[in-house]
Amino acid sequence: MESESTHPDGEETPRTISAVDQTLLLIHSDDPSSQIHAAQEIRRLTKTSHRFRRHFSSAVPPLVLMLRSSSPSATEAALLALLNLAVKDETNKVCIVNAGALxxxxxxxxxxxxxxxxxxxxxxxxxxxxxxxxxxxxxxxxxxxxxxxxxxxxxxxxxxxxxxxxxxxxxxxxxxxxxxxEPIPPLVDLLKTCKKSSKTAEKCTALMESLVGFDEGRTALTSEEGGVLAVVEVLESGSLQSREHAVGTLLTMCQTDRCKYREPILKEGVIPGLLELTVQGTPKSQSKAQTLLRLLRNSPYPRSELEPDTLENIVCNLISQIEDKDQSGKAKQMLSEMVQVSMEQSLRHLQQRALVCTPGDLPIASCASEVSSK
Structure with missing residues (x-):
C-alpha cells in the first residue's frame, strides 16, 4: 500500500495530488463558497512551495475573475492566492498580468x-x-x-x-x-523615519539616485526641508548598499551642477561620512566618496606640486572652509581616524607582501613548500 504522506525526496503522494486536483475543480466551479475555499487552500499550499505554484498555475484565470467579485471575502481570498502564486515564479507573474489582474x-x-x-x-x-x-x-x-x-x-x-x-x-x-x-517629499519623509540600515532605506536611496539624474528630481530634493540631510544621514549610518546609493545621489547632483549643489551638500556635514566611506565603504562607495570630496572643495582641479592632490590635502582644505566648529572638529577627528585606518591597512598589506614568496625570492622547491603548507 502506498504511503499517503510526503516522500523524503519531496515528491507528492497520490493523496497530495488528489487534493490539488480537487482544489482546481473547486476554483473552476460556479459555486462562490467553493471558490473562496479553493482560493484559501491555494494560498496556503503555495505559501512556501514552488512546486505547488507550478501545479496551480491553471488557477490564475478564475482567481483573476474573482477579483471582480462583489464579495469582499472572495476578492481578498483571490488576491492573497494570486500574491502567493506570483512569489518567485516569473511565469505566474506574467500570466497574472496577462489575465487582466492589473x-x-x-x-x-x-x-x-x-x-x-x-x-x-x-x-x-x-x-x-x-x-x-x-x-x-x-x-x-x-x-x-x-x-x-x-x-x-x-x-x-x-x-x-x-x-x-x-x-x-x-x-x-x-x-x-x-x-x-512628485515622489521626493514622501521619500524624504520615509527616509527620516525608517531605520537607516533597512531595506526600505536602501531602496529609497536607490530610487533617489535615479531621480536626481533629472533636474526636477534635484530641485525637489534640495527644495524639500531636510532632504539633503536625510541622504547624508543614510550615508553616515546606512547599510553598505544604502551608503553607496546615498553617496551616488550626492555625487550625481554635484557632477551635474557643482556651483549650485556644493553648498547645500557641504552645510549638512557630509565630510565625516565621506571620510569614513573612503576607507570602509564598498569599492564603488570609496571611489564615489573620493570624487565627491574633490568636487566639494573650492576648486575641483589639482593644485600645484607644492600641495599634492592627496585625499588628506583635499580634506584639510575642506575643513578650513567649515565655519561650524562642531562639524569642523568632527571632520578633523574623522580625518585622523581615516589616516590611522589607512596606515594600518597599508602595514597589513606590506606584511602580507613580505610573506608572499615568488620565484625570484626563493628557490622553486621552497616556494612549493610554502604554498602547500597553507
Whole structure:
C-alpha cells in the first residue's frame, strides 16, 4: 500500500495530488463558497512551495475573475492566492498580468480600500519584479497611486510601495512617470523615519539616485526641508548598499551642477561620512566618496606640486572652509581616524607582501613548500 504522506525526496503522494486536483475543480466551479475555499487552500499550499505554484498555475484565470467579485471575502481570498502564486515564479507573474489582474488590483490601491490596499501594494511589488511586467504596470496608471501610498499608506504598504517603485524605475521609461507623481517629499519623509540600515532605506536611496539624474528630481530634493540631510544621514549610518546609493545621489547632483549643489551638500556635514566611506565603504562607495570630496572643495582641479592632490590635502582644505566648529572638529577627528585606518591597512598589506614568496625570492622547491603548507 502506498504511503499517503510526503516522500523524503519531496515528491507528492497520490493523496497530495488528489487534493490539488480537487482544489482546481473547486476554483473552476460556479459555486462562490467553493471558490473562496479553493482560493484559501491555494494560498496556503503555495505559501512556501514552488512546486505547488507550478501545479496551480491553471488557477490564475478564475482567481483573476474573482477579483471582480462583489464579495469582499472572495476578492481578498483571490488576491492573497494570486500574491502567493506570483512569489518567485516569473511565469505566474506574467500570466497574472496577462489575465487582466492589473485593473482590479489598481482599484484596490484607491484610498478607503482598507486591508485590500496593503494586499494590492504587496501584489504590485511582486508583479513588478518581472521585467516583462514593468512597462505594462508603468502604463497602467499604478505609479501615481503608489506614490500616494507613500504619503498616506500604512507603514507596511509604504515600505512595499517604495520597493515596487524601485522595481518599476529600473525600466527607464517609467522614471519620467515616477517624477511626474512628485515622489521626493514622501521619500524624504520615509527616509527620516525608517531605520537607516533597512531595506526600505536602501531602496529609497536607490530610487533617489535615479531621480536626481533629472533636474526636477534635484530641485525637489534640495527644495524639500531636510532632504539633503536625510541622504547624508543614510550615508553616515546606512547599510553598505544604502551608503553607496546615498553617496551616488550626492555625487550625481554635484557632477551635474557643482556651483549650485556644493553648498547645500557641504552645510549638512557630509565630510565625516565621506571620510569614513573612503576607507570602509564598498569599492564603488570609496571611489564615489573620493570624487565627491574633490568636487566639494573650492576648486575641483589639482593644485600645484607644492600641495599634492592627496585625499588628506583635499580634506584639510575642506575643513578650513567649515565655519561650524562642531562639524569642523568632527571632520578633523574623522580625518585622523581615516589616516590611522589607512596606515594600518597599508602595514597589513606590506606584511602580507613580505610573506608572499615568488620565484625570484626563493628557490622553486621552497616556494612549493610554502604554498602547500597553507
Amino acid at each position: 485593473e482590479p488590483i489598481i482599484s484596490f490601491l484607491q484610498p478607503g480600500s482598507s486591508n485590500l490596499q496593503d494586499h494590492a501594494t504587496a501584489s504590485l511589488l511582486t508583479l513588478s519584479a518581472s521585467s516583462v511586467n514593468k512597462p505594462i504596470i508603468g502604463a497602467s496608471g499604478a505609479i501615481p497611486l503608489l506614490v500616494e501610498i507613500l504619503r498616506h499608506g500604512s507603514p507596511q504598504s509604504k515600505a512595499d510601495a517604495v520597493l515596487a517603485l524601485y522595481n518599476l524605475s529600473t525600466y527607464s521609461d517609467n522614471l519620467s512617470l515616477i517624477l511626474e507623481a
